[in-house]
Amino acid sequence: MSVLIVIPARYASTRYPGKPLVELRGASGQARTLIERSWRAACKVAGVARVVVATDDARIRDTATAFGAEVVMTSSECRNGTERCAEAHAALGGGHDIVVNLQGDAPLTPHWFIEALVDGLAADPAAEIATPVLRCEGAMLAALRADRAAGRVGGTTAVFGATGHALYFSKEVVPYTGCDYPDAAPTPVFHHVGVYAYRPAALAAYPGWPVGPLETLEGLEQLRFLENGRAVACVEVEARGRQFWELNNPSDVPRIESMMAEMGLD
Template identity: 60%
Template sequence: MMKTCILIPARYASTRYPGKPLVALKGKDGTSKTLVQRSWERACAVSGVEAVFVTTDDDRIRDHAQAFGAEVIMTSESCENGTERCAEAYQNLGQSFDLVVNFQGDAPMTPAWFVEDLIAAMATRSDVDVATPVLQCDAETYAHFVQDRKEVRVGGTTAVFATDKTALYFSKEVVPYADADKVQSPHSSVYHHVGLYAYRPSALLNYPTLTRGPLESLEGLEQLRFLENRNTILCVPVDSRGQLFWELNNPIDVQRMEEHL
């Protein structure tokens, strides 16, 4: 077993959706819980993990997270993305782990087995320093992608990878392009990138020293910094088991997610 911890980066000052971690989602039983609390509860359900922490630079998120029982690691306001926040939090933690998981605070619908599959893959691929799950799009998710792009909304992220499952590219556009006249099920070749990462500690701590390239700047995707600096990311296909996966990127996603909680 790999000694693993989960970090949940939560940023209040989001450019596209300020205060997003504290947005409330109503569940099947009618109970409303914030995005960060639902994400923490999902992370705590992952087996084989020794510790789960919320990491933030905001006192409101810290106070709220501690109120529902989470351990919190504070970071500076200078972190540009979740990976940088996880790197600083891990350094501040002062503990040693074999693997650090970045569990996005805006994805409370992430099943525990997505993380467990990621940890298992890292245990068998000693040549890989970073891994992330990818999910083959079903018709509903693909329709959400297409709708968001038509309405000029930034939605989920898609992933393209090689035959050995190493990442080639990630994009906010729907890639690869699929011609419906040539492909019977055009969405079957599109993979939804699940915003979740597992890092070897050395790769995570080295991330803030890497050069930020033009692709990361254009797409606004933190994982592209690894690719632009010739670091390998392993894409791990996961099975939804009939459950819809979606992140909260825009206000419209609240309704989408509540319908499936």
């Protein structure tokens, strides 16, 4: 089984322009850009044939090639990371059994999340895409709620059925629980980890599907699969003591740096 990891990265983010080139300091104080940290995370994944950065921006290309990444230039017309992955896979000539989209705003993504994701998609022939979900403990749920109360998007939550296939994804905290939980207690809320594994046929079809109302309202690319009746497998992953957070806003930089320091990550 041939697995390709694509790291889509664009400079012109609406919420955080230039985000891939933001520097994060690790436990020793070493500063590395977000795109480099995402690439380093991808390179730790076992069983991967190739890792590429896909971008439409020369600044990101130059930064990525300088630290040793392979770069595929893609169109500025790509509307999201999935479309950029589809274009990159086509530009490389296809030929991979699974394409992984490791979005460049999640440098804390552990390699075992992606390994479990690939295994989960391979084991579920009914699914055309798979994505990891992490059960929230009370502290993480409280952080998600606090961000929403402050008008920030701190993460995405996922709801799935008995088969493990997604019912919905939202930037709101769903499902509603109506109660608080101790910091270390498991909750019924699942944090969606922004990584995807696609079967190539579904990935190639995706850019041709219309953008539906749910994707428009939520700004979540994976909802296009659900709106077009495609099965999305939610693969539950284990934190194993690792803290996880995505870089969505400038205020997330010190939060992620603090997590890296606590976990001794450089």
